[in-house]
Amino acid sequence: MTVRNLDALFRPKSVAVIGASERPGSTGAMVWARVLEGGFNGPVWPVNPKYETLGGHKVIGDAGDLPQAPTVAVICTPPDSWPGIIHKLGGLGTRAAIIVGEVRSDEDRLHLRHALSAARPNLLRIVGPGSLGVVSPALRAHFGAPSCTVKAGGVAWVSQSNALTNAVLGWAHARGLGFSHAVALGGEADVDAGDVLDYLASDPGTRAILLELDTVRAARKFMSAARAAARNKPVLALRSGRADPDDGLYTAAFRRAGMVRVDALDDLLDEIETLGVGRVAAGATATLITSDRGLATLACDAFAAAGDTLAPWPSEADAALTEALPYAVAGNPLQLGDDARPEHFGTALKLLAEHRSTGTAFVVHASTHGAPVGEVAQALIENQRFAYRGLLACFFGGVDAATRDALHAQGIPVHTTPQRLARAFARLVDYRMGRELLMQTPEDLPAQIPEEIDAAQAQARAAIAAGEHELTGAAAAQFLERFGLSVETHAGGPQAGSPQAPMGGLSEKADEESAQGPAQEPAAQRIDPLIGDCADQSATSSRRSVVDIAVELHDDDNFGPVFRFTAPSVDGVSDPLRVYGLPPLNPMLARDIVTRSRYARLIAPEPALAAMTALSQAVCDVKEIVGLSLTLRAFSDRVVVIAPTLKIAPTRSRLAIVPYPRRFEETLDWQGLRVTVRPIRPEDEAAHHDFVEAMTPEDLRLRFFGAVGSFDHSQLARMTQIDYDREMALIATVTSEDGFTRTLGVVRAVADPDNETAEFAVAVRSDQKGRRLGQLLMDRIIKYARARGTHWLVGEALRENTPMIALARSCGFTITPTEDPGVIGFRMALDET
The missing domain is CATH 3.40.50.261 (Succinyl-CoA synthetase domains)
Incomplete structure (x- = not known):
């Protein structure tokens, strides 16, 4: 699940405190007191068979006897009671519960599993167990046991730690600062950080999000939610444990998602002031x-x-x-x-x-x-x-x-x-x-021949069928050369990272042995940084290697396939540079990795970028690759792969970020043209600009429900850089004899995080109207949404947009009214039944 019913948590209308008490020091007493002190103005029901009244409120003896379904229930009772309570609340229609109690034993874990099973049929969401609670100050909703009441503000706080949450709330309270929401996630048995990020990304009351966590669960969902949130508002993340060997992976993930990592709690607290106030x-x-x-x-x-x-x-x-x-x-x-x-x-x-x-x-x-x-x-x-x-x-x-x-x-x-x-x-x-x-718009991805990709996939599968688990030597070289890489199967010396050579670098011994290799090249050596730009050096120096970059890929339990690039220090004293990268990489992302090295100015960047991108593409296209190790030997003007080893297996983890879905590419003859229908890519921005410019003002008004001018880079980037995990944009393109590609039409479907409903929109170049291109695109987006398991496809059009209304009818949509009399709605059930 993702944001399903989270509005119940963040926009509650009523609350029940199960296990409310007046016994000093008890959890039930603390939670009940905080609900009353917060001043929540909706119905409040204490539930406990031991009392008749609490704080002037009539006490309900059993959760099943509540007069109506509370929006949220805060559960303060022992674990053995959770399944029965959740079952009763779900039957009433409650959509969210916060479990304050901790899980401390195997028996408690069994009770929690039963509670989750009881919640699932009713889509009841659970925060916790072991959650300090959820606070929405604008509604005066303090549901849990926070250390103090909280003022309303513009920053949301999301944390896996109860102690840090209490400390931060107290710190902000003392300084007159507030929050839009504060969430202590607890054990994340159901609602996790990705779910909350997804909700807060579109929450109008939240201007920025501060996130504290140790681990990420469901990495693909988290990355998708974080990328969506960071496009809309600042997201700052604090993760403790810099000594953790995987900490660099989290740094890469946060950076890839557009989040800002902070190093200390003080820095995060300062942002409550800067972002919440300013x-x-x-x-x-x-x-x-x-x-x-x-x-x-x-x-x-x-x-x-x-x-x-x-x-x-x-x-x-x-x-x-x-x-x-x-x-x-x-x-x-x-x-x-x-x-x-x-x-x-x-x-x-x-x-x-x-x-x-x-x-x-x-x-x-x-x-x-x-x-x-x-x-x-x-x-x-x-x-x-x-x-x-x-x-x-x-x-x-x-x-x-x-x-x-x-x-x-x-x-x-x-x-x-x-x-x-x-x-x-x-x-x-x-x-x-x-x-x-x-x-940013990246450069074009390297052109790949589908036959070569098919051949690479066939090679890996044939090796697995033969009982092989690695590709080395000539087999590995043949595989990587299919992706445009230049490979040497003999390193001419110790491999980077071996005991004889620094991790990712060339030792003096490697230099000497390299000079004795088959090509009889001059001894490999690092170019002195004082020499300057490599482009100014002699032709002989272009044959010298500048640096060896050790490249490894491993299948992380959470993030899936992850690259690690290691380059030696320039001075030989400081630590090597180690950078993680999450595939898919494109040249823009590869450039971001390369430019962090002090060697960047000593080599022409394009060969290194192309090599890293090609390796990423190999990993994305051939799902049998579960690991690799090789060296990228960078010269001033080229990059060579040295001694690659590829580990292969029938299955691996999913990528944390969904790559370009090549399977939806299709080329067909249409109206006398050779048309390619495919998912949109970031490098389509220029063609998409021309596509929009070719539409008449009236067609743009009908598509965007109002007069629009030109689109700037950021708007076009949002159109062309999409998260394929939750959105699809299929474009119809034609390529002229001079190689110029034109976009003729585009259809989009954006699913909600639960994949319950997707909203579509379609546009065709004004000079292509009347040729049934819209029908062609709509047929394919309906097929895509149905294959994805989306239940409903919906859309809207201005009432005077009769061609769109006719197209929707012909595709099988039901025409529905909307709250706006000038707008018509469309709705189609996609379930096969």
Whole structure:
């Protein structure tokens, strides 16, 4: 399951506390007290046969006797009672339950399994066991045993730890900060982190998500949910256990999903302030406003340590500030002087507003006789509207609660040190850059001949049928060459990572033996970083290897197939660079991996990117590959695979990220044209731009339910970069004699996370209307949705869009009314029955 019935948890209308009590120190007493103290304004029912009333509420003796189904039930009773309670609640129609009690024994685990079985027929969702609870402050719903009542805010907190959840809620409460929701997941027997991310991704009350976890369950679901959430709002993740050998894998997964990983709880707490309060559009640069040189120096050091960049100012900004504030030292940082007055801070914000290149505004200030903190804060509040990219403040020594709350009310975060402010901003920049990485258009994937892929699959299956579990030597070379890789089966020396050579590098012995190899090449050596760009080196140097990259693939129990790339340190002293990668890789993602190495500027990047992408494609296309080890020997202008070994087996784990689904490609003759129908790819962005531009304004209005102009890169990226695990866009394309590909039409189906319903939309180039291309595309998306197991396919069209209504009727959709009289709905049951 995913988001099914999670709205019951986060938008509850009533609650029952099963096991509510007044016995001091009992779980039932703590949960019941928190529900009452929170002030939930819906029906509240305590359930316990030992009492007649609790807190002025009539007590129900048994869950089966509740007057109506509670939206949520909080269960505080022992494990042996859980199956019966869940069965009764499900029969009433309750859709969510929070189990506070812990599972401590095998017998308890058996009771939990029975409770889950009782919940499943009624689609009742369970949080826990061992959950501190779920808090939705805007509804005053405190369901569980949090340490304090919680204010409403814009950040959601999701954690696998009860202790950390209580600590964070208490920390925020003391600082007047709040949350949109707070969830302690407990044992995640049903509702897990991926489910909650999926829900919060589209929750309008949540501007950012803070996630604390140790492990990820159901990696594919988690990655799909995280990628969807990170496209919409910042998602910051804290994972303890840097010493864990698999920690690098989590770093790669978070980065691939567009999340920002933070290293310490302090950093995550600071983001409650920055993201929960502020309206900051984090650009790459900022302007620092302070009073004196000492503060400016401290702040600049903090910004430099965090990797932030102060914006270069145009000369016009310097001139304007010098004229308006003659005692200030213009420039970035702007030093207003020891005799600065509160109004000077406001003047600076006004003048800088005319120069948008100055970026986000930061005010760092320590109280003086001429500029008390409270008065400076008021000046910032009055002039906050001029900070078009947002305003953040740092007041040494802090501010009183009233001033703090006034700043918060205007969306101005307040930090206590420049270091915390600088790191908080750096993480916003990291999120922006990660989101841009998700939205960038990669280069074309290497063209692959389907016959070669078929041959590679046949080779692997034949080897397995013959009882072989590895491909080595000539067999491995033949396999990889089918994907365009250049392979040498003899390394000419110790393999990277062997006891004789550093992991991923060439030893001196390897250099000497390489010189004696069949090709009689000059001794392999690393190019001195001081030499400069390899493109400027002699032809002889292009024959020298720059670096050996050790490549391994293993089948992780959770994330499925995972690459590990290891390159040696340049100086021979620092640790090797080890980077994980989740297939499928494309050249853009491969470039992200390569550019983190100090060797990147010593080699032409394209061969390395092509090699890594080809390896990824081999793993995605041939599901029998369960592991591999090889060396990518990088020269200045080429990459050669050395001594590959491929492990093969009949089955392996699923990929955490669904690769391009080649099986839906189809080429057919249509209306005198040779048309290819296939899933959309990120590299289709340019063709999709031309497709949209070729549609008339009226056709665009009918498709998008309103007048639209041109689409920018981010909008086109959302159209062409899709998660194939939950969305499909099939395009019809034709290729001209000069090799240019045109998109003629597109049909989409976006399923809800439960795969219960998918919503479709279809568009055809205006000059192709009337040729039944829409019918061709609709037939295929219906077939796709039915094969995927989706139960319903639905859509909508403006009432005046008669061609679309006619197409829907011809495909078998039922025409239905909607709440908008100007919109017609379509609905089709896809179940075979």
